[in-house]
Amino acid sequence: MTDLWPQLSLLLPRVARPVRYINHEYGAVHRYDTDDPTDASFCMVYPDTYELGQANQAIRILVNAVNATEGMWAERAFLPDPEFADLMREEGLPLFSLESCAPLSEFTCVGITLPHELAATNVLETLDLAGIPLRASERGEAEPFVMAGGPCTYNPEPYAPFFDCMCIGEGEEAMPETVACIRDGRRAGKSRQEILVDLARIPGTYVPSLYEPVENPAEVGAMVRPIHEAAPAVVHKRVWEGFAESSGWEPCIVPFADLVHDRLNVEILRGCARGCRFCQAGMTYRPVRERSAENIVQSVLTGLKETGYDEVSLTSLSTTDHSQIEQILSRLGTELSGTGIRVSIPSQRLDSFGVGMAKLVAGEKRSGLTFAPEAGTQRLRDVINKNVTEDDLFNAIEAAFKAGWRRCKLYFMIGLPTETDEDVKGIASLVQRAYDCAREVTPPDQRGRIQIGASCALFVPKAQTPFQWCGQIPPEEALRRVNLLRNSVKYKQVRINWHDPATSFVEALMSRGGRECADLLQGAWERGSRFDAWTEHFREDAWRESAAACGLDVDAAAQRSFELREVLPWQHISCGVSLGYLRAEYRRALEGQTTPDCTFESCTGCGLCQDLNTDIYIQEARS
Amino acid sequence: MSPLQNTEKLYAILQAPRKNQPQDSFRLRVCFAKRGRAVMLSHLEVAHALERAVRRAGLPYAITQGFSPHMKIAFGAALPVGIGGERELFDVFLTSYIPPEEAHLALRDASVPDLFIVSCEYIERSAPAASNAYPVSLYEARIDGQLEGPLMPPPFITVVRKGKEKVLQVPDYLVAGPKVEGDSIQFALLARQEGSMRPDALLNAMLEGESNIRVRSLTRIHQLSDPYALPF
Structure with missing residues (x-):
């Protein structure tokens, strides 16, 4: 492979934060020159800068999975910041991998993770900077196979033309299988088209070019249908059955640069069945699987020894739900006592944050706490199936402030289905009463330090959730509700933060759009959109101009509610949770009926375990 | 029952003063x-x-x-x-x-x-x-290309710190050199209470007008407590 380092190293003195591009971190894996030249090379890309991407656990997992498989090897790549991207284009330097500093276009396959809707234009920026044709149909025989994975593949259509294939669900096994399929095809001298057909036969793999749009979706039951017998009518996500039994420690790279989450991550459980009706992760990462306390404690200790980190995070969608969390935290507390090493928990549920937890999680440090009641009234919290009460919040606040915390942030969503002005005012009331509660248990001389704030974001409907049919409220209405909230807050000590809704229509479109959104996306990128998630780079005008050129009314599309019987653009992709269940959940939402968590109570009939022939796996009974 | 009711006593273990620290x-x-x-x-x-x-x-x-x-x-x-x-x-x-x-x-x-x-x-x-302990830093630059003339340190250099321009008198900082030998340029800078002079800023100022020169590397090769201990 071409080594671009000589060219890159001359540019580094001119760029911001060169540490992003130098590679050679502790733990980086390098290929031997003596390895078989027909081995497949795989470059895993996170479509944002190093600081965000290197912290992403999927990158680590998939690079390790490919490197652990005979006959293939993996490298990493990230997007440079926009200024360096421009300099690279001026200087003719294509996007490179870190380990070999090789052009992405020389790899057998390039995998791009799709972490959230606002990374969409960065996918095109990645391909263009790499000199790879944007559309799969334009790629020649020698060019890399471009693959996608990650959360946004649960509605792949806006990205469909840009990818050769997409891996739906968990990639621990699927990714090496996919790379092996391409390698074997190449070794056997197969054409690109023949290899695509082989890929379509791998479970969980969606090859967009083997599908065509249909004119009668209602009869077909999908917006697209296969045009080759190898391609399944519905692609079911992959589940890695080995998760619970596998070690929570696997080799990882210790970066030089300060990352957004710069610490050892040990994934203690996967999946969450609380069933919040707006939450995509809660539907798509099922079933719930726990690793054992013994596994987790040993993984943390090994990981800390191997990496030298001073912080470990016990990651999952809902860490305090682990049936052995108390044992895990207490054992780690004992083992790590006196080392200055901190154990942190990324997300805490209100109903499991009691006095004991308040003391166990933070060790000696009391930085800010974050809770997510999501809605201001019990009625609306029942609609979204959040299953926490005001008392849960007040108990958590009391425990936290008694234990010495002085800062707490509460997350809410504006524009949830059925929301009324009473619900919006309810947020103000709830936050103010939370403040009262904190004040009551804080010594008088420390009350001045109390900070309680609410952060609000606009609801974005997500594919594969019970709220997938619901439209987004118009931006003017969102602003009116936020102003209503602001005016309802009487305490000057309580701060309301509002996430700028300018990007929300893009999120709604990319989340629920069909293939027509691909042209919109490409048009927006061609007009200068990239790094949409970075406020200073978001270009609303580019998106709107592109929409006009495509003849799309983006506001109407974002705000549109689907009929329950309507065929959805992602109906050929299944996360295992049945459409019937999602519909039932939607109806229950409108009636304000809650649904329990199947890991605490009995099966709620989402259909996943039967459909994917799997089961939940918990270490002890949850209570 | 909350799964976390027993944590009070566990916390007590965690927080207990460590004997014989x-x-x-x-x-x-x-x-x-x-x-x-x-x-x-x-x-x-x-x-x-x-x-x-x-x-x-x-x-x-x-x-x-x-x-x-x-x-x-x-x-x-x-x-x-x-x-x-x-x-x-x-x-x-x-x-x-x-x-x-x-x-x-x-x-x-x-x-x-x-x-x-x-x-x-x-x-x-x-x-x-x-x-x-070591206020004197000896730097060595390695260069590609031929110097056109003798290397002269400027009397002062202007730097931008926190958005403000500041003039640094070179003799206050430069305690030895520059000494040129083949592709090597050596010079020593003294760190002062009020701040230091960046070696790359001084080097660039000395090389101004030397359009054929490319700096390959700049390295601090020694740190000393005393300027008189310098090798030149």
Whole structure:
């Protein structure tokens, strides 16, 4: 492979934060020159800068999975910041991998993770900077196979033309299988088209070019249908059955640069069945699987020894739900006592944050706490199936402030289905009463330090959730509700933060759009959109101009509610949770009926375990 | 029942005062090189990488007893991004004695090759901090191309600090050199109470007008306590 380092190293003195591009971190894996030249090379890309991407656990997992498989090897790549991207284009330097500093276009396959809707234009920026044709149909025989994975593949259509294939669900096994399929095809001298057909036969793999749009979706039951017998009518996500039994420690790279989450991550459980009706992760990462306390404690200790980190995070969608969390935290507390090493928990549920937890999680440090009641009234919290009460919040606040915390942030969503002005005012009331509660248990001389704030974001409907049919409220209405909230807050000590809704229509479109959104996306990128998630780079005008050129009314599309019987653009992709269940959940939402968590109570009939022939796996009974 | 009701007593164990808390009795001074691609690291990035190397090496490091406990470690004078160092320093306090050669090997194995551990030795606990003990830095630049004339340091250079322009008198800082020999340019700078002069800023100022010259590397090759100890 071409080594671009000589060219890159001359540019580094001119760029911001060169540490992003130098590679050679502790733990980086390098290929031997003596390895078989027909081995497949795989470059895993996170479509944002190093600081965000290197912290992403999927990158680590998939690079390790490919490197652990005979006959293939993996490298990493990230997007440079926009200024360096421009300099690279001026200087003719294509996007490179870190380990070999090789052009992405020389790899057998390039995998791009799709972490959230606002990374969409960065996918095109990645391909263009790499000199790879944007559309799969334009790629020649020698060019890399471009693959996608990650959360946004649960509605792949806006990205469909840009990818050769997409891996739906968990990639621990699927990714090496996919790379092996391409390698074997190449070794056997197969054409690109023949290899695509082989890929379509791998479970969980969606090859967009083997599908065509249909004119009668209602009869077909999908917006697209296969045009080759190898391609399944519905692609079911992959589940890695080995998760619970596998070690929570696997080799990882210790970066030089300060990352957004710069610490050892040990994934203690996967999946969450609380069933919040707006939450995509809660539907798509099922079933719930726990690793054992013994596994987790040993993984943390090994990981800390191997990496030298001073912080470990016990990651999952809902860490305090682990049936052995108390044992895990207490054992780690004992083992790590006196080392200055901190154990942190990324997300805490209100109903499991009691006095004991308040003391166990933070060790000696009391930085800010974050809770997510999501809605201001019990009625609306029942609609979204959040299953926490005001008392849960007040108990958590009391425990936290008694234990010495002085800062707490509460997350809410504006524009949830059925929301009324009473619900919006309810947020103000709830936050103010939370403040009262904190004040009551804080010594008088420390009350001045109390900070309680609410952060609000606009609801974005997500594919594969019970709220997938619901439209987004118009931006003017969102602003009116936020102003209503602001005016309802009487305490000057309580701060309301509002996430700028300018990007929300893009999120709604990319989340629920069909293939027509691909042209919109490409048009927006061609007009200068990239790094949409970075406020200073978001270009609303580019998106709107592109929409006009495509003849799309983006506001109407974002705000549109689907009929329950309507065929959805992602109906050929299944996360295992049945459409019937999602519909039932939607109806229950409108009636304000809650649904329990199947890991605490009995099966709620989402259909996943039967459909994917799997089961939940918990270490002890949850209570 | 909450799964967390028993945590009160567990917390008590966690928070109990640690008896016979070991003292930070041993001050290990580590000399390392910042070279290769690691020259592109900032001071903070170097510090973090080496702290992690200390933990990986399994050395019995002491921790501070404050609000946010962390490793007792202190770094020598900072090097800017892009500038290497052959004899950089940090001190780490240990709670028990490890033979220096053992500590050296453990640290070398735990660090990346571009942050190369040169040596380890114990020093007095009361010795001056590594960041203050050696105010004189000897730098060497390696250049490609032929110098057109003799290298003259300018009388002053103008730098921008926190958005403000500041004029630094070169004689206040430049205590030796520049000495040119083949592709090497050596000069020594004195760190002052009110701040330091960046070696790359001075080098660029000296090379102004030398359009054929490309600086291949700039490295701090020595840190000294006394300007009279300079080799030239």
